[in-house]
Amino acid sequence: MPELPEVETVARGLQGLVGKRITRVEVRRPKLVSVGPKTLSPKRQHSQLHTRAFQKALVDRRIAKVARRAKLIQFQLSGGWWILVHLKMAGQIVVQQKGQRRLLVRLLNSPHAQLEKMPSKHTHIIIRFTDGTLLYYNDLRLFGTWRAVRSADLSRVADLAAYGPEPLARNFSAKVLQAALRRRPNMPIKQALTDQTLLAGVGNIYADETLFAARLKPTRKVKSLKLADWSRLFTGLQKVLRHAIKTHGSSVGEFIRVDGSVGTYGRYHKVYDRKGKSCPRCGTPIRRMVLGGRGTHYCPRCQR
């Protein structure tokens, strides 16, 4: 579920953990955790050895830094270890501050969803810090991953090594964007935008919103884009991502901030999940199609 703006929102919300020391790690779902640069084979996932190794890598270590790369949250720990967390479709990280009486969290974004007390039946990992702060990992769909990796092995983490450029990096530009996506000249631009090895962090919502902002049809082949198209794509991409981060992301599905509150960028979606509603620019009904297996929303008049 979460894309760059949501993961960035979570990473920023976790900055308060820097300096705290882990005292206890409870793993209720061993299949979510692994140790080392390679992902665990499904066969070994149910052994308890890797759970113990995961706990051992974390316990008694201090959080030195929390950062984001693409859609990964990176905890740098003391003692040369990192934790790489991918929330996939439905992962949530919430933090209960020391002394905070209880934490209520909406596990689903449906209007009638109940607030649930932490930990809930969807809480699969609980990390306790020496000062009493608690981190809960919730995951309705059990797709998320927590990997403990030694610093020396970071370069051997396949997905991390393969990520394309960060769209909000200081040195990112229309030229960098063009060079990155042109590695797949025949791919529809929408699919290229969401390919993490070409460009980091953009998923379905922000690809649709970016292409609307850039007035480009999602099916356009990468190689068909002209100089002016690249320029609008670059500007649209940064504008959409920056606005989404400022509003703490889109709380579609299950995304929430670390204090349990929701992001409000969903209010500003111009095409995503707006099939049949009118285009905010020209009034034409928004269309939905399937591209590369994902729902794709666009204005048939504005985007060409």
Add this chain to the structure above:
DNA sequence: AGAACGTCTCGGCCGC
């Protein structure tokens, strides 16, 4: 019933 914001694996196809 069909779809959901992510990614990985597998199998088929194309071209050298």
Add this chain to the structure above:
DNA sequence: TGCGGCCGAGACGTTC
């Protein structure tokens, strides 16, 4: 026939 690149389908739990 062999190999790599490329691409689409399916799989992964669960909920509404």
